[in-house]
Amino acid sequence: MSSAILEVENLNTWFYTRRGIVKAVNGMNYSLYAGECLCLVGESGCGKSVSALSLLRLFDSPPGKIVQGRVLYNGTDLVACSPDRLRAVRGKDIAMVFQNAQSALNPVFTVGDQMMEQIKAHDGLDRNDVLTKAKMLLEEMRIPGAARALKMYPHQMSGGMKQRAMIAMSLSCDPKILIADEPTTSVDVTIRAQIMHILKDLKARRNMSIIFITHDLSLVSEIGDRAAVVYAGKVVETATVTNIMNNPSHPYTSGLISCLPDISSGMKRLPSIPGNTPNPLNMPAGCPFHPRCSKAMEICRRVEPGLVHIADDHTVACHLYGPGAGGSR
């Protein structure tokens, strides 16, 4: 694979609330290579979405603040660069698709208006070209009757159409990177299949890099090239999807995977990981996963594990694999 086009280094996004500091993203590291799909996987509230919003500094500030870390895109640090520079990157280089297309479109404009505003803002095309481009994008999204759809208001569209229109809009400036924040949670399975298909298609045809945020491991195996498992605002394991699925190394990852229903196993009841994600206001000391971990050791309670390379392109943050730890798989 080629070199990374986006590198996230030790990213910390904290929210200063009245009840204390919520460390939503707490030292996150990952890189994205050109033309690949990286999946951020994790439970609700583990910081996947905030980490994606942090890339473009889209969270509310205050209370949110990036206290540390770098996001390197083409040599520019998106954390430190000026708002104007960042605005030029948004949409043009890195675009984002939101979870809830229902509310991610402005209700008082037609979809066409919104798409054209977007196209015009970034490349100064003239009227007819803008119109043609908007129509082409909708057709690429396989929205039936694209010319008609342009004149529709969001409330006149179905949820799936809206989500696809949203993707079309985010593609209007040919971004290099698409961040898809659970784009399929609010749509039914047929539309989900369509959207996944579209995303795969985009990746193949436009050589676009995708950061796909999800809690659904089946989607990960469908679309992902690599996956980063996120827990308590940190990446605990990064590997290719095949590796993650067949050879999960972090106890959390293997826990997640064992929760997937398997038709051949004949089990009556699905296993689950005991406990809940830790309270972000009150993180456990040491490894944040240790209270729920079946393989927790004495050291886990005291020392936070660092990332360890256990194989080519497979890193994991767990004391089972550390140089000092005697644990084996």
Next chain:
Amino acid sequence: MTESKIPVGKRARLSVYFNKRLAQYYWERLQKNKLSLAGMGFIIFLMLLGIFGPFFTQDPTYSDFNLANIPPLGFSRQESVYDIKTNEFITTVIEGRPDHPLGTDSKGRDMLAMLISGARISLLVGLIATGIAVFIGVVIGVLSAYLGGWVDNVLMRFTDIMMTFPFFLLLVLIVFLFGPSLAIIVLVIGLTGWTGAARLIRSEALSLRTRDFITASRALGASDGRIMFNHLIPNVASLIIVMSTLSIPGVIMSEAALSFIGLGDPMRTSWGTILNAGQHTLDTAWWVAVEPGIMLFLTVLSFNFFGDGLRDAFDPQASI
């Protein structure tokens, strides 16, 4: 569906504010509220009167003491004059005359001409002052909600201070200092009346700001200004229209009150001025005070009914 040109750019922006099908829909909803229609009718009537009326009536400031205190058409008034020679009261009956259909005041000025002039002043003040107030209110409200943080704090505390000012006292003071001209009155009412609008718009924009489409357009590279103008303000457009309509009556009343206490523009005849002139002759020539009173009453009521109707028509949740 036929292929038609889709508006882009400026026309597209305007299409938000005027969309034929949407206008049709609102019009149908508005029509269900008869009081509101009546209000709208009266407002249109008043506007036509204010615009064209003065070309057809006599000069409202022209006075003729021989024709003082003529009652309106269909009414009569008895006038008793003590005759020194005969030591008797001579009672004459004064009937309303068709050339002064609404009567005259104690200086013999034509009531119809004065009322029509007053309509022009009231609408002028009402519309322009409200326009200024709503404009400031929208700017402050949207900026405050969208930028948040210390900007919000400063702007809202400033609004609080403006709200605690005794508005009428301020009005009187400024008119006293700068002299009573219509422009000053309009400016003062406009520059002090924006506080309610600012708060209303702010609260609406605050809830809009957290909606995903705002974050989405930021994610696609929209600037702050673009978000405020193209996404926040169109979404509060209906609120702005309703709010303006409902704040016009208050402004008209303020102007009338100011004229009534004698701080109105002396060069122009407004309803407040006529009310003031009529208060001394309430027992003999009642119509001088009652006629502008009725006009004020109907105008304020019409704007309120119309505003209520608009609010219901624009509110998708309201069942009409």
